[in-house]
Amino acid sequence: MQFTRITNRYTSENIVNNLLINRSKLVNLQEQISSGKRITKPSDDVLAGISVVSTNNSLGKIENYLKNIDNAQSELETAETALLTTIDSVHTTKELTLQALNASSGPEEMTIINAQIKQIIEQVKDLGNTKYGSKFIFGGLQTEPTPFTAPVAGEIQYNGSPDGSHERRVEISDGVTIPVNLSGEAVFGEYYTADWDSDVMTPDTLDGQGLLKTLISLSNELAMPAPDKDFIRQQLDSLDTDMQTVLNAQSELGSLSSRLEMTKSNLQDDQLNLTKIKSGAEDIDMAKTISELQFQQTALQASLQVSSQVIQPSLLDYM
Incomplete structure (x- = not known):
């Protein structure tokens, strides 16, 4: 009698264990259908789970690189727009300079021409202070201070990183970085007091380079009672050089x-391929999984019916 009770208990425990296993399979299938994923926890498929984690890491890095590229492209587009406007300003200045060289241009005409050139100087300074978001894009590594300022009338000073140490770089793929800015000093130049603190007994001199020096030098000469037309012609040649500098910068942006x-x-190609690999590793075949779920539901229901008949407690089980 004791042996029979042990056998019955063993049979009951075995049936219950099988029911729990079947129910666990059913719950797992329900979770897969709900999430659309074959792997809902690492233990579902260890090797596939490792592959999915690795793929997710790679996709995350690609997503960051794509964000960097989008931001860089937007900043370069902003810089290109500024350069296009600068080119237009140089064209206008050349036309005004040719008017100033006209033999019939008198003091009144010179004053009018100079007023327009002064407006262009302010415009070019403002273009040098172009922002992308909260960053000054022509300030080099220093993106917060205003790159071009006028400490005194008739001067424009560059306050950003010097040409040659101006590059801000972003990572666009594993171990690959690219500059996203140009040197404001190289593109726009500057015009400033060169020796203001060297010797109080020595007259200050002005120095500078590039487009802003040409524009301010031209404006200063036009303000003279009798402008030197040979000097004005020299500035016209300088404008051609300055124009080429801006065009070269524009070409660099294009590259x-x-x-x-x-x-x-x-x-994006890598992203698509990795997404396919990830999908193959973790996504379910919905139709197949639903069919498996229905089969498992039927099997569990049948097991419950059979077990309810097999496991019949009797008075002898408690003796």
């Missing part, structure tokens, strides 16, 4: 933009 676009395309 950077092309490189960013190519890298972006490659990253």
